[in-house]
Amino acid sequence: MPDIKCIGISTGGGDAPGLNAVIRAVVKTAILKYGWKVIGIPDGYDGLIYPERSRELTLTDVSESFRAEEPFSAPPIAAIRFTSNPARTATR
Amino acid sequence: MIKDISGQVMYNAKNLGIDALVTIGGDGSMRIALDFAEKGMKLVGVPKTIDNDLCATEVTFGFGTAVSTATDAIDKLHTTAESHHRVMVVEVMGRDAGWIAIEAGVAGGAHIILIPEIPFTIQKVCDQVAMREKYGKRFTIVVVAEGIKLPPEMKHMTRAIPVGNMIGDAIMLLSHRDVRVSVLGHIQRGGSPTPYDRVLATRFGVAAVDLIARGEFGKMVRLHNGCITSADISEAIGKMKAVDPNGELVRTARAIGISFGD
Numbered sequence: 001m002p003d004i005k006c007i008g009i010s011t012g013g014g015d016a017p018g019l020n021a022v023i024r025a026v027v028k029t030a031i032l033k034y035g036w037k038v039i040g041i042p043d044g045y046d047g048l049i050y051p052e053r054s055r056e057l058t059l060t061d062v063s064e065s066f067r068a069e070e071p072f073s074a075p076p077i078a079a080i081r082f083t084s085n086p087a088r089t090a091t092r
Numbered sequence: 093m094i095k096d097i098s099g100q101v102m103y104n105a106k107n108l109g110i111d112a113l114v115t116i117g118g119d120g121s122m123r124i125a126l127d128f129a130e131k132g133m134k135l136v137g138v139p140k141t142i143d144n145d146l147c148a149t150e151v152t153f154g155f156g157t158a159v160s161t162a163t164d165a166i167d168k169l170h171t172t173a174e175s176h177h178r179v180m181v182v183e184v185m186g187r188d189a190g191w192i193a194i195e196a197g198v199a200g201g202a203h204i205i206l207i208p209e210i211p212f213t214i215q216k217v218c219d220q221v222a223m224r225e226k227y228g229k230r231f232t233i234v235v236v237a238e239g240i241k242l243p244p245e246m247k248h249m250t251r252a253i254p255v256g257n258m259i260g261d262a263i264m265l266l267s268h269r270d271v272r273v274s275v276l277g278h279i280q281r282g283g284s285p286t287p288y289d290r291v292l293a294t295r296f297g298v299a300a301v302d303l304i305a306r307g308e309f310g311k312m313v314r315l316h317n318g319c320i321t322s323a324d325i326s327e328a329i330g331k332m333k334a335v336d337p338n339g340e341l342v343r344t345a346r347a348i349g350i351s352f353g354d
Contacts, residue, residue, distance in 0.1 A: 002134070002307040008110035012121030015278075016142050016154030017285035018293035019116065025297025026114050034305055039108055044117075045124060049097060051104040 006037040009057070012044035024062040031059060098131060105133065112304045114297075116140050122312065122329045129310045129325065136303040137312030137325050138296045142281055145189035148328035149314035153293040158185060158280040159195045165276055166200025166233060176270070177230035179221055179263055183256025183275040186237045190335045192280070193237035194345060202235040204351045206259065209335045210342070212353025213243045214259075218267040220351040234259070295320050 009026050011019060023040075030036040040057040041047035047054055105113065112134040115125045118141040125137055139146050144155040162184045173180040182202075186192040190207025197205035204220055206212050221232045236256045242249065246262055260273035285293070292315065299313040299320045311322040335341065342352070 001305070002112070004111045004304060006109045006111055007301070007304060008105060008108065008113045010113065010115055011140065012115070012117035012124070013140065014118075014142075015281045016140050016152075017157035017281070017283060018153030018289040019140065021285060021290045021293035022116055022138055022140075022153070022297040022300075025294040026301055029298045029301040034301065037109070039110055041113075044121065045101065048101040048104050051108050054108055 004034070004036055006039060008039045008041050008048075008054070010041035010044055010047055020062075023057075027057045027062045028059065098128065101128070102131060102133060112136070112309065114138065114300050114304070119146070119329055122325050126310075126325050126329065134304070134309045136300050136309060136322075137328075138300050139312055139314060139328070141187075142185065142192070143187045143189055144191040145187055145332050145334070146328070147331035147333045148312070148323050149316070150318075151292070151315055153285070153289040153296065154281070155191065156286045156288050157283060158192050159199065160286055161280045161283060162192055162196035162235075162276060163199040165274065166196060166202055166235065169233060169274060170201065172272075173231040173233055179232045179234060179260075179267070179269050179271045181234045181236055181256050181260040181263070181271060181273045183236045183238055183254055183259075183273070185276070185280050186239055188239040188332065188334070190237040190239070193235050194335055194341060197235040197350065198341075198345050198348070200233070200235075202233045202350065204232060204234040204353055205237075205345065206234065206240050206353050207237045207335055208239040208241055210337050210352045210354050211241065211243065214245060214262045214266050214353075216351070217259075217263060217353045220353070221263070221267055221269060234263070 007030055027038045030038045038057045039054050041054045115135055116138040122137050125135055129135055139149050139152050141152050142154040142158040144152055146152060166182055169180045184192045184196055188208050190209050193205055193207050204217055224232055236259050240255055249258055254275045256273050256275045260271045264271040296313045303311055303322055310325055312325050312328055313320055314323050
């Protein structure tokens, strides 16, 4: 069993109905089943280039969110297309 | 000058206190995920595409909702098509696969379905329109997948406009019928998810967190024989799932009189 205290969640590519349900499930399982902290990373991998955009996601953030495909009320972590691949750009 | 900032990304993730990452995405996102996994980032993947074109998983969440939206649009177009004796062309999404087109076409009662997997000609499409008229049906619904390969007679045309419009123009020029085109576009990607998609998405999310808890990194969750399992991301990417031109779904559509323009 790895030593995990906190996980991040990010999405890339286009929007898809059901995305918020995944995020809700990840946040709730991590907190309720394992007692971990969850950080929402916006804008795909861009969110890790600009870490100040990230924030903790709590149970309140994801309650009721699965019904619609609207982004969360606070800074959305719903899908925004990747603008860059931090790992691959070097070779181009 | 472009530089590799993956080191910075790894550093930032560590600085945020992130021990492991759940990354939700399609083929492209999974490729990037793999690069980071190779650099030592602990991550698991959740497949995401409305196009249902991933080999690794039986179905993806969002596909059912997209089919539902497209079916609803075809249902609504039936009324106008029938009362105004028109050929209605509906362009649906699906990238290079015809899943949304064939499922929404069968569900919505389309008469012709054009998909990337089956080559077609405008002549055959117009023949079908004419044949329907012989039986007294003065309207035809044509579902066009956005990823269709244009037939040779249309190769000289540039794809500056949606393919649905191009097909509509070609049918109008050849058959001299009244044609109207609807390009559904992004309404298929949004809206309230179907119960099936909500449940599948929830199962994926829970399974992804369980993967992390078990230390099974570099894997992605998937639906396999109706059960949630996992596969190595490296094995899952790059394999597209296309509609089998001779498969049961296509044969079913043909059996109920749907033409594929071939």
